Amino acid sequence: MSYIHFDKAQLINLNYSLDREIIRTNRSGTYTSTTIIGCNTRKYHGLLVVPQPQINTENHVLLSTVHETVIQHGASFNLGISKYPGNYSPRGHKYLKDFDSEPIPKLTYRVGGVLLQKEMILDTNRDRVMLRYTLLEAHSPTTLRISPFLAFRGYHSLSKENGDINKDFKKVPNGASFQLYDVYDPLYLQISKKAEFVYKPDWFRNVEYILERERGYDYQEDLFVPGYFEFSIEKGESVIFSAGLTEADPKTRQSAFQKEIERRIPRNNFENCLKNSAGQFIRLRDGDTRVIAGYPWFGWWGRDTFVSLPGLTLPTGDYKTFLAVMDTMSKDLQGPLFPNVGSGVNFNMNSIDAPLWYFWAMQQYILYTQDSKTIKKRYLDKMKGIIDGFKNGTDFNIHVQENGLVYGGEE
Template sequence: MSYLKFEKALMTNLQESLPKELLRTNRSGAYSCSTIVDCNIRKYHGLLVVPVPELDDDNHVLLSSLDVTVIQHGAEFNLGLHKYQGNNFSPLGHKYIREFDCDKVPTTLYRVGGVILKKEVVFQHYEDRILIRYTLVDGHSATTLRFRPFLAFRSVRQFTHENATASRDYSGVDNGIKTCMYAGYPDLYMQFSKKNEFKFCPDWYRGVEYPKEQERGYASNEDLYVPGYFEMDIKKGESIVFAAATSEIKTSGLKKLFDKEVDERAPRDNFFHCLVNAAHQFHRREKNDDRYIQAGYPWFKCRARDTFISLPGLTLSIEENDYFELVMQTAMRGYYEFMEGKPLTTHITEIEMPDVPLWAIWALQQYAKETSKEECYKKYGQFIKDVINFIRDNKHPNLDLMENGLLYTNGKDKAVTWMNSTANGRPVVPRTGYIVEFNALWYNALCFCAALAGTAGEEDAQQKLLAQAEVTKKSFVDTFLNEYGYLYDYVDGNMMDWSVRPNMIFPVAFDYSPLSQDQKKKVLEICTRELLTPKGLRSLSPKSGGYNPIYVGPQTQRDYAYHQGTAWPWLGGFYMEASLKLYKRTRLSFVERQMVGYDDEMSYHCLGTISELFDGNPPFAGRGAISFAMNVAEILRALELLEKYQY
């Protein structure tokens, strides 16, 4: 049986099938996303969702969905599915689904009487174009297909409603039409591989509802514009390819293009291959050939911290060093611009966050382990030195190196760590002063830089770095280690945060740690006892005040839960690394069991990838963004570590 295959019983049960989402992306940041029954349940869902830089830096839903109707002997069977107000679903096309398979490309098999229709979908890699192939597998009499497109032409953050401004104009193109609802938008080209008839009968479908937006406390319904429908006959064994794009294509080449795109897809026939496929979905290439890592889908952009944390797992762990180097080249240019106070020419947000340079060095450390210290020094040695000096010379606007060797950050008024939720303009978790992972990263960076200097024969520089690291090491233990054997999350003057949080796992997992073996074991033990779940580490222990593990409800309610007990798989990656480093092969079966929790996720929520976060209490439901780069990356990196310890 296929790894990602669902039978009729599940597909026709909306309670089971509606929560399962499906994401297809290309390299421009565009995507196609819906549920496995093609019923949109979020405002972010759509068949063709593209960036429109002329308008803003958001994605925009051009084509929301495409309803297909099978016509035989004058009887019409609509295979579409929409949710309308009052919990009404129409036209109930899911009841014709016989099976759904997602191993190579998403494939749905419909059966209507004697008709068996197969639908396969791909998103073109380097163009904003969705391709859908319909094949009449079986049909005992003359069959006609009718295609009705639902248009939105709006930002993913907004809704469209019936209005007189929307343009109804369209013009014919090769085997299709082009249309544009509003000024400033690109034309939408809808074309088929076969000659067809387009019937213009414009109408608005009112009150389409998105239950995920309702859950999140937002407005949740809109009206969609249908300009008309396309109609054509189809014979048994025949395939027709539909293309929706922001540019025209020669329709004679659509079938070949579809085959070519399918050939380029790697199978998602096991856990590892699903994660590799998910890793590739975060790749982004700009027109000037800059390369980025998208932080997540459907609403995240390219963020600096996420880029450096996820880069090793998304590239080095699957032997794609070349993409690591391309992204690092873009990110380094961006960080030099930041250090030199120049306008940024890269599209990386939050580059000013104080831990970004520290994570950049950590990412390069992983590169050195995958290649060699010599190779890393040759390519990135100067950048690492410049970053270390930038920090040591106190040039960062919110990162001060104090006399005790620790880094101090002001996070009272603005969230400056990965725990970045805010409510009423203030950080929910005001982590400020000496922050545990910042200083663990700093100690690790100093030691790694010293090792690189030693490799390059720079003995004076090596000794200075080691002397600095020694000062940091002593202060780290004196400042963060408490009498109960775990680490304070942050310390600011006389204020010590006693909350049991997962950030103390980093000094246990890093290659260079200021903690002794015994100290590491105690920290790991507390993390295991109070923070570990099948979906990663909780952001707060249930024994600590303010524990709020269920990420549901309106925005403010979710903000207060975001880092107050929810579980994060990427932290689980560092936890597994710490376990293997401390206990070696004796923890292999334990780590393998942890992986089962992530393997299960491949057929839940968004197929073949990992959600942003999970509830901290059973059943550990997936929440937030449907696909999150740091989570996929750290599970891939943990799988690579697991393999190294096994052999």
């Protein structure tokens, strides 16, 4: 049993389970987030939420959720759950037996004589989520059906039924790819074994996110379901559903899933929990290494980066990542100031203390490593530029006074 565990009594109580959320990230800036029963309650929830830099600097929800259906003797049992006006449908949470978090999120469903386990993991460096289904018990032939709910929208937005989407799909090995709008990357949905894709496009309208309603925001959206994947599964067999921005090799999904588990830091003590959490904020993409100020909705911010970076990297000996982040941030320097709140083109430059935290972070590196030579070689010119900019005065009336103190601020 993991250190975070929920039993059936807790899971079927929606007032309890919908208040408990999962969020996991990877090094490419992709994340997956939902509640412990798989019912999304925020517009920021999604199984695959990814950067789309060709559009903007925000993350985008491509795959909102999936609904699984267990079929035996012609009878169907839908394990999914979504909120609609006035009710939840389907009510698959009633089949839940328990939830474990270690080493990865794992749900176990009991449907009559069927015991089905569902595990979820992100590829460390790729924009891909994998779901592993294992049939633990079954007394008769069993079929599993997976219906993907597609959003293809920015995570601050909501999707609505429209005639502009591209409903077509392309066949790929053991699956299909979808690209609802031309500006987006294609989404590849694949199964680790031979599976049938049944094309049955439809909109599921007025899906509700209860936490957005509580916050006073728009809270209803329409999600596009292009059809479903269907395959047989035998007792003891594991089948993987993969969703990513690049085509995967179905034959390697089992080994890829296992390798990802082995890469996880076991959260079996306090120190390992800290190490595990620290790694979730580092993002390496397009040659830049950044610290995300917080998931799901923050970007990379100057002050937050320099305050947190030493603690996220130096105690674990990850000096390479420390320097990679400082290199990336140094490229953002404009005059003596760093971008602070925001990301990409949506930021402000009025943080008087971010350049000072830049110096402080360098000091922490030297204290840990005794390596002042690297700092001088890489950053001394940048540091001199900051000092000169503060002494000579810069934007927002930031300057050094005669008494040596830094002053800033305008009416």
